[in-house]
Amino acid sequence: MASEPDLRFDIDALFEHMIENLDHDLSDEKDWCYLLQSADSAKLREVAAEMEGEFDIQFAEAMETTDGSNGSPSLAELTLIQRAALTASEVKATAESVKAIAIAKGLQYEGVSCYDPVDAEDLLDWMPPEDATWRLRVMSDSGLPPNAELPWTFLVVMPSVEALHRVTEALQGEGYTDIDLFDEPDENGVCGLCLFIAGRNVESALSAEIARIAHHAEACGGELQGVQFYDRDEFDEVFGDEAPDEE
Structure with missing residues (x-):
């Protein structure tokens, strides 16, 4: 053959x-x-x-x-x-x-x-979780070494403040500690959190993390809505003091 x-x-x-x-x-x-x-x-x-x-x-x-x-x-x-x-x-x-x-x-x-x-502005915005491993592959093909240190950031949206507190407690119980809460609901009653993790350029590990966080979000009535590769300084530079877009 x-x-x-x-x-x-x-x-x-x-x-x-x-x-x-x-x-x-x-x-x-x-x-x-x-x-x-x-x-x-x-x-x-x-x-x-x-x-x-x-x-x-x-x-x-x-x-x-x-x-x-x-x-x-x-x-x-x-x-x-x-x-x-x-x-x-x-x-x-x-x-x-x-x-x-x-x-x-x-x-x-x-x-x-x-x-x-991919436009530069699109690169800065949240990507759907299902696109995150593809983006990681593009970064690898563009020169990011395998297993290189890479920050992972996750956006979880919840339908209420009560649900937000439940998912926060569940995530903290799993060992996630670097979390920012945005607990002032928008006009639709939606609030959310951002979760920061010291990740690496490993697709399988990112996929597992996405599945784990999505499971906790869905169990509490919300969803994992976005993923990015920001550390805290980059996050603040892109979003400032405002909560990320949760549309």
Whole structure:
């Protein structure tokens, strides 16, 4: 049996998959992400400076791994992002150009991937719980190392102050302690809480956390409405002193 093509490098197969299985329209814009890696982050930064006018840039420094691999550092990563409606030939041409840069600079070229464009404002807002692991995967593909420290923030909405206090007590009983309450009901009587956790870039762990919190929220008559990857400083910067949007 023939092996499956590696879609990062087989661009014809990538487009075939997108068109046949994902109903991709060639007139739709995508974020095309070309990944370069190196143990020498200075070389990647040099390329980033050279390509900044042509691509959006995402950079991730090498980090010490915590997966039992003797503490060896991961590679630094540079993602060159091109938002456009492209044909397979156009993607191939860009990929060849990026590959040539990698060869000339002594870098590793790790192929191309593509995603639906996400506006910056959408990135700041709460995402539905079912989208959180997908966002984590995008962050990983864009350079976030596996098992890297990453704050997790959860928005729980409840139909009454009484229900809010019940779910808070249940969560605290499970060991969740970093909680902000928003116990002034809105015009619909809805109130809520934000729960902060020191998480990591591990999809299975995030999925388990989402299921656990959703279970407690639903048992008390509410729901887990949103997830984000904010620490407290970032949370305050985005939302200020106001309660998060609970629409």
